[in-house]
Amino acid sequence: GVGVLALLWTPFLFWWTLPHPGMTVTGRLLVGFIYLPLVAWAPLLAAVTLSYQRRRTGP
Numbered sequence: 001g002v003g004v005l006a007l008l009w010t011p012f013l014f015w016w017t018l019p020h021p022g023m024t025v026t027g028r029l030l031v032g033f034i035y036l037p038l039v040a041w042a043p044l045l046a047a048v049t050l051s052y053q054r055r056r057t058g059p
């Protein structure tokens with residue numbers, strides 16, 4: 001699940017660096033606040049999954 005999420009959302013990081021002459025400042029702001037945080041979802045999910053797995057298999 002983590003790998004799939006990373007593959008789905010990581011391209012938005014590269015999209016953010018490319019110029020978009022037709023996009024308004026408001027559009028760029030919305031992309032920054034709505035879509036780019038989704039990139040963090042995969043590493044956060046991985047961290048929670050590993051933490052849960054360690055807690056379940058620990059002594």
